[in-house]
Amino acid sequence: MMNVFVTGATGFLGTVLIKRLAGKGHTVYTLIRNRERAEDWLDGLPKKTQEAVRFVEGDVMKPLAGLQESQIDALKGTIDTVIHSAAYLSFDASERERVLESNFEGTKGLLDAAERLGVRQFLHVSTAYTLGMDDVGVETLYETKGREFVNAYEESKCHAEHEVLSRQDRFCVAILRPAIIVGDSETGEADSTFGLYGVMRAVELMKRHSEKDRTKAADASTIVVSDEDETHLVPVDYVADLIVGAVTESENGLIYHVTNPNPPTNGMIMKAIQKGFEFPELTWVPFEAADRLSRLEQKMNEPLAVFEPYLNRTIAFSHDNTDRLLKRMNHPPLNMDSAMLERIVRGYRKRHVNAEEV
Incomplete structure (x- = not known):
């Protein structure tokens, strides 16, 4: 020890x-x-x-x-x-x-x-x-x-x-x-306001507005995010496991990418959010189409502008060093599927619903 x-x-x-x-x-x-x-x-x-x-x-x-x-x-x-x-x-x-x-x-x-x-x-x-x-x-x-x-x-x-x-x-x-750290892979539990959680916060505000006035739901239901680009989300427990593994298994002078070997597309992520929020009216458009948004939608999307460089491009990360580290740890590589994405969205929803009730 x-x-x-x-x-x-x-x-x-x-x-x-x-x-x-x-x-x-x-x-x-x-x-x-x-x-x-x-x-x-x-x-x-x-x-x-x-x-x-x-x-x-x-x-x-x-x-x-x-x-x-x-x-x-x-x-x-x-x-x-x-x-x-x-x-x-x-x-x-x-x-x-x-x-x-x-x-x-x-x-x-x-x-x-x-x-x-x-x-x-x-x-x-x-x-x-x-x-x-x-x-x-x-x-x-x-x-x-x-x-x-x-x-x-x-x-x-x-x-x-x-x-x-x-x-x-x-x-x-x-x-x-x-890469972009999200909630626990099993429970979805998270304590973060950045990255994916900024997007979910915007969706949450849109849903509230839509529920207040169903006749204007179409004016507050669009998020600006590229559908086909991939985003490297990594669950916090996976990140922690690799860091702990590196204590005994890392090599001097090496760099390890704690990224997603099969990153989900933004479309997959948004579908998980749409389902988790029970918000079928939710739609998303690429950044070049942002001028088609209503004034209210533009206002609600403003806080997400800082995330555009991370949500509007696909990055290919090498992970040879990390693969060797995982093998020495006897730890499986990350496999983020739709079910995991949905658990992460539910984790956010559970936390915020509980906070509102308190």
Whole structure:
């Protein structure tokens, strides 16, 4: 069993990751900024997970992840692996500096702390979209100079990847690049507002409007999304499994695409949403046809504009490294069918219906 230091533990992916690590018998040191909030989060987890967690107060926005010399001395030689899953996710251009500072400078600071702690391994959770505007993703580093990124988040993660791999002579490093993370493959449970959940939120608003005035349902029932393009959705439990597997099975200096080997088309996804929301009036049109929408539909689709680069193109990701990792883990590849998509939609619906009732 190992002592694993995790950032981003209280987030959507981090919470599932912590449960998986505890289930494997590892002791988990979680970096926290606010003890009261962290204790509230921990209280909601299974007893076995609670017993495995140790809090370490710090802040990835500060040098050495905010760790004091006394903390470093106490933990030195104790931590086997660092898993860096914390990130500041924003597509807002006005937050560019904060995104770069958190995701790039924060990673550098954590790497420095890992060196001081004498860890054996550093696993970095990045994103599959460090490829920028390319349509083919490879399991190697992308050049940062001259690359057109969709947003600062992608750019910050690409720079961070270069920094991580520059340390591979000091400890074992590996990079995991998840695509668009969605709910649990079996329960559909999720705690996210990005990607697919932004689309479902828009559909939810459309359905409410349609139910209020059935005579105007046709004015609020169209989502802008390309029908034939494929979107790399990956269930959160699958992502967590690969990260945990990488603790013992990854190879130094390699990059792993945590993507979907058979990604669903947007048409498949929208049909699952149509069915899950019991909203037969729901239709979808490609981005070039957005001008045909009613004013109300245009307004409801506005928040989805930031997702256009991810929903309006098909990307082919290589996954040779990941295939080898899965084989060593004895873990099957992802098989996302219509039934799984429907479970993910039901998970969203269940969560939001329950929230409204409370």
